[in-house]
Amino acid sequence: MEFDYQFLFSNLPELTITGLAFGAIYALIALGYTMVYGVLQLINFAHSEVFMYGTFATLWTVWALTGTGGGVGGIQLLLILLLGLVMAMATSALIALALERVAYRPLIKKDAPRLIALISAIGASFVLAELMGLRDKVTAWVGLDDDLDRYVSGARINQSMASVVNMPDVNIGGLSIKTVDLLVIAAAIAMMVIVDQFVRRSKLGRGIRATAQDQETAALMGVNPTRTIQYTFLIGGLMAGAAAFLYMLKIETTKFDVGFLLGVKAFTAAVLGGIGNLRGALLGGLVLGVAENWGQALFGGEWRHVVAFVLLVVILLFRPTGLLGESLGKARV
Amino acid sequence: MRRNKVVGVGAIALTLGLALSACGTTEDDNGGGGGGGEAACDLTLAFFGPETGPAAGLGQPIIQGAQLAIDQYNEDAECEVNYELFDSQGSPDEAPSLATEVAGDESIIGVVGPAFSGESAAAGPIFAEGGVPTVTPSATNPTLADNGWDTFHRALGNDATQGPAAAKYISETIGAEGVFVIDDASEYGAGLAGIVEEDLADTVVGTDTIQAGDTDFSATVTRVNDSGADTVFFGGYYAEATILIGQLRDGGFDGTFVVADGVKDPAYLDAGEAAEGTIITCPCIPATDPGVAEFAEAYEAEFGEEPGTYAAEAYDAANIFLDGIAEGIDNRADMLTFVNEYDEAGVTKQLSFAENGEPSEVHVYAYTVEGGEIVPEGEIS
Numbered sequence: 209m210e211f212d213y214q215f216l217f218s219n220l221p222e223l224t225i226t227g228l229a230f231g232a233i234y235a236l237i238a239l240g241y242t243m244v245y246g247v248l249q250l251i252n253f254a255h256s257e258v259f260m261y262g263t264f265a266t267l268w269t270v271w272a273l274t275g276t277g278g279g280v281g282g283i284q285l286l287l288i289l290l291l292g293l294v295m296a297m298a299t300s301a302l303i304a305l306a307l308e309r310v311a312y313r314p315l316i317k318k319d320a321p322r323l324i325a326l327i328s329a330i331g332a333s334f335v336l337a338e339l340m341g342l343r344d345k346v347t348a349w350v351g352l353d354d355d356l357d358r359y360v361s362g363a364r365i366n367q368s369m370a371s372v373v374n375m376p377d378v379n380i381g382g383l384s385i386k387t388v389d390l391l392v393i394a395a396a397i398a399m400m401v402i403v404d405q406f407v408r409r410s411k412l413g414r415g416i417r418a419t420a421q422d423q424e425t426a427a428l429m430g431v432n433p434t435r436t437i438q439y440t441f442l443i444g445g446l447m448a449g450a451a452a453f454l455y456m457l458k459i460e461t462t463k464f465d466v467g468f469l470l471g472v473k474a475f476t477a478a479v480l481g482g483i484g485n486l487r488g489a490l491l492g493g494l495v496l497g498v499a500e501n502w503g504q505a506l507f508g509g510e511w512r513h514v515v516a517f518v519l520l521v522v523i524l525l526f527r528p529t530g531l532l533g534e535s536l537g538k539a540r541v
Numbered sequence: 542m543r544r545n546k547v548v549g550v551g552a553i554a555l556t557l558g559l560a561l562s563a564c565g566t567t568e569d570d571n572g573g574g575g576g577g578g579e580a581a582c583d584l585t586l587a588f589f590g591p592e593t594g595p596a597a598g599l600g601q602p603i604i605q606g607a608q609l610a611i612d613q614y615n616e617d618a619e620c621e622v623n624y625e626l627f628d629s630q631g632s633p634d635e636a637p638s639l640a641t642e643v644a645g646d647e648s649i650i651g652v653v654g655p656a657f658s659g660e661s662a663a664a665g666p667i668f669a670e671g672g673v674p675t676v677t678p679s680a681t682n683p684t685l686a687d688n689g690w691d692t693f694h695r696a697l698g699n700d701a702t703q704g705p706a707a708a709k710y711i712s713e714t715i716g717a718e719g720v721f722v723i724d725d726a727s728e729y730g731a732g733l734a735g736i737v738e739e740d741l742a743d744t745v746v747g748t749d750t751i752q753a754g755d756t757d758f759s760a761t762v763t764r765v766n767d768s769g770a771d772t773v774f775f776g777g778y779y780a781e782a783t784i785l786i787g788q789l790r791d792g793g794f795d796g797t798f799v800v801a802d803g804v805k806d807p808a809y810l811d812a813g814e815a816a817e818g819t820i821i822t823c824p825c826i827p828a829t830d831p832g833v834a835e836f837a838e839a840y841e842a843e844f845g846e847e848p849g850t851y852a853a854e855a856y857d858a859a860n861i862f863l864d865g866i867a868e869g870i871d872n873r874a875d876m877l878t879f880v881n882e883y884d885e886a887g888v889t890k891q892l893s894f895a896e897n898g899e900p901s902e903v904h905v906y907a908y909t910v911e912g913g914e915i916v917p918e919g920e921i922s
Contacts, residue, residue, distance in 0.1 A: 219764075219767055223759075223760060226757075226762075226763070229759075362808065364594075365780065366783060366808065367811070368811035368812070370783075370811060370812055370814075370815065371813035371814050377793075459756045459784065460784075460787060461784050466756070468754075469754050500760075501760045505760055509723075509760070510750040512752060
């Protein structure tokens with residue numbers, strides 16, 4: 209195997225920034241895993257589908273508003289994108305809430321073992337993904353497939369909003385950087401800070417932390433556990449929706465099973481940073497994104513995923529609870 | 542041609558199976574079931590490949606190409622040939638049980654297919670054992686011919702002929718000085734990219750591998766730009782190609798993008814502006830070729846659309862079997878001999894097969910993306 213040090217070091221800034229951009233998307237998805245885990249000690253495997261529905265919400269909003277011609281620019285495009293973001297966040301939040309209501313709450317109420325909820329999560333993940341992958345058939349049953357043709361045809365292949373958004377590159381100190389990368393990094397970090405502060409400072413956030421520490425005691429202190437769990441899913445869904453929007457801005461293409469790989473990576477990021485820890489999710493996502501890019505530069509593309517998971521194993525060997533290894537409940541104000 | 546997404550690995554090309562079956566009006570002989578007479582009655586040709594599923598779009602032209610041949614034959618035949626579709630969904634997992642079903646149906650005398658290389662590999666041994674002659678109009682993995690299945694035939698050039706043609710186009714027509722070769726680690730993509738890399742030798746300035754299913758290729762883009770390549774060859778399917786070319790163009794690469802038949806799908810045009818100027822090589826004959834004009838016209842009249850990828854090859858494959866039926870062949874063993882010795886002009890090329898089932902004549906064509914369409918540029922010779 210050849211180690212291409214020279215290539216890595218001569219292109220370090222570019223590789224780092226593109227890695228950070230994708231890592232930021234990992235981080236936003238990881239937030240959903242980490243919050244639900246923190247509160248329920250449950251890995252919400254269907255969270256990847258929450259993200260996937262967000263990508264489609266963005267895509268369809270953009271399609272519906274730009275028409276077939278494309279060629280929208282200026283303020284109008286900005287408004288369309290803003291609406292795309294709102295739609296993505298709303299859709300993902302709705303899916304997350306529906307998941308909690310249908311797949312988890314009945315089990316939690318009956319005090320079912322965590323393993324049962326895990327199976328339920330995997331099942332829900334399949335149902336949601338295949339529902340999207342079979343949307344042409346589903347709409348055909350209700351006779352809407354002709355009206356919605358553009359949105360439901362090619363249900364199992366990539367759908368794209370390429371060439372809608374074209375942003376010029378930014379030049380910083382002789383280094384040409386894509387605007388979208390900067391935007392993704394900045395937006396992701398901003399949102400993480402907002403959520404972090406919300407959980408640390410607001411009354412609701414205190415409730416979430418209390419429930420994470422000890423659900424029964426929190427309930428005795430007047431925190432409504434069902435409500436708190438709902439909010440946890442809601443926040444995770446909103447962030448997954450934002451991630452979906454940023455992902456579509458950067459990659460421009462989605463498919464019904466796009467959540468799988470990203471979900472695995474985001475979950476890895478959550479564990480890497482310390483699952484149950486909000487700041488850990490951000491750190492884990494960014495570290496993972498950069499490590500993947502550096503690893504690919506050094507060893508070649510076929511090693512990209514290997515690098516990601518070797519990194520995970522090595523870090524867990526030395527820090528079994530992840531980089532920041534502190535749980536949601538222990539976060540201090 | 543297109544990826545079988547469920548497995549996450551691409552099955553390469555389409556294969557179709559036409560099975561003809563003998564009528565069984567007389568005693569069974571040769572495992573075929575035969576009726577004597579001039580042209581045999583109640584025979585069935587089978588299509589074997591994706592009718593539904595993720596790759597259904599690629600199965601369609603093949604199904605229709607063979608359908609056209611059979612319809613034309615039936616028009617003035619005393620005994621009509623039946624046409625049965627065996628829907629594998631393009632999946633190697635479905636293929637063995639379906640192939641067993643085909644082999645068990647004595648009335649099926651020949652198969653147009655299987656459509657993809659993956660399912661061909663899975664179904665091949667069963668067809669060989671059952672003595673069912675197959676002619677695939679689309680499976681291009683070179684190793685399929687090395688299995689010693691005497692029933693296997695291919696009506697188009699394999700990847701081992703497409704690779705050198707692509708390399709030739711890159712070095713002679715484009716005149717590339719620095720080529721960057723990318724593959725998707727699939728059997729099809731890596732194999733093809735390997736051949737191109739070997740043929741271009743000194744002009745290759747770098748290589749990289751991406752993973753099917755990945756969507757962020759920024760590190761690969763950086764590597765391409767760093768290498769200073771003026772041409773990129775990608776061995777893989779359109780799903781990754783669509784995203785890859787978008788990111789390459791975004792990243793400032795302005796050279797030529799060359800891909801193979803795995804990308805020749807309308808879905809590639811989703812890349813929009815970025816796809817413009819892409820060169821696609823394919824062993825499939827363009828619908829505008831004078832040789833297929835008559836076929837293309839008949840096809841359009843019957844199905845209301847231009848013949849898609851590999852429709853003409855499927856038409857040829859079906860016609861080989863139909864010629865045999867017209868000569869009074871009514872069992873699989875005789876049909877196999879007939880196909881092995883076949884040497885007639887088809888619409889795509891002179892049709893005859895080498896011992897291992899490979900076509901003795903091979904053509905590779907170049908296509909280019911222009912104005913949001915994939916337009917033929919001509920044969921690479």
